[in-house]
Amino acid sequence: MVNKKTAPVDASSGAAAPAEPAGPRARDAERSQQALLAAAAAEFAEHGLGGARMDRIAERAGLNKRLIYYYYGNKDDLFLAVLEDAYRRIREAEQQLHLTDLDPPEAVRRLTAFTWDYYLKHPEFLTLLNSENLHRATHLQRSERVREMNSPLVQTLAEVLARGQRDGVFRGGVDPVQLYISIAGLAYFYQSNRHTLSAIFGRNLMAPKACSERLSHITDVVLGYLLRD
Known part of the structure; x- marks a missing residue:
């Protein structure tokens, strides 16, 4: 946060001098x-x-x-500022999806693809989260801004789920927070463990074909859970 400096004082009058532009x-x-x-x-x-x-x-x-x-x-406050800025960027990008304007299944499909692609394009976001988890989220627990930034996403997902249920395409009783954690987790685990997973399975899991297959799999899993028979 920028420190606020007081206005300079005019020595001849003792009054505050006009502030510079x-x-x-x-x-x-x-x-x-x-x-x-x-x-x-x-x-x-x-x-x-x-x-x-x-x-x-x-x-x-x-x-x-x-x-x-x-x-x-200090370094801890700077790290918190970096985390807040990282969350701001992904939340602002998600808002550009205009999920409430889409058909509910398409909205979920779009959010799932966005999340996967965002993690691919911003691997530093995942490493920052890994680092904060090592510190048991002690920095984020101090941040009201992060909670405020995430509330619109939860509300948007809740609206999409409610509309899908009213339309008879989604099952009821789905927690929007749990749904988002599932979407993020299915992408996050794969990408943050890509080196070990590729090594133990003997496959390049970050090859374009493998990434395309993974996104298709995640989308099928999420929609398979949501869609009514």
Whole structure:
């Protein structure tokens, strides 16, 4: 979070001097924070929370290390800011799917495909979550923003499920949180364990054909559970 500075005082009158135009300075601050978040995300994804170094983050961002402490305080608070930013990005991307405008089965199919593809394109998201789970979500437990960001997704899924039930295509009694965890988990486990799974089964499970088959399988599993006979 940006520290708020008091307005300068006019020594001759003791009154606060007129504030300088905030526009360009605010934009510079925002650019600096975004550069630091991007650099920190790469550093945390590569080295984990324990192995990440503030000097490397500053070097990646091309900024003075003091700015990290100025904007974020310490490494743990910076890690939380990175997690919040990562969740913001995926939740905003999900909103662009406009799931409530789609036929319920198509909405679930679209969300499943989006989740799979997002994890493929943003492997750093998975590694950040792995790191936070190692720390028992001690950072996310401090964040009200993350809970607020996830509420619209749960509400959207609840609306899709209710409409599907009214239309007679979905079974009733489905918890939207459990459904999303299943969708995310089926994609997350496969991708986060791709190296070990490929080794023990002797197959390249990240080959394009294997990835296509996996998405098809996940979609069939999820819709097979939801659709009424």
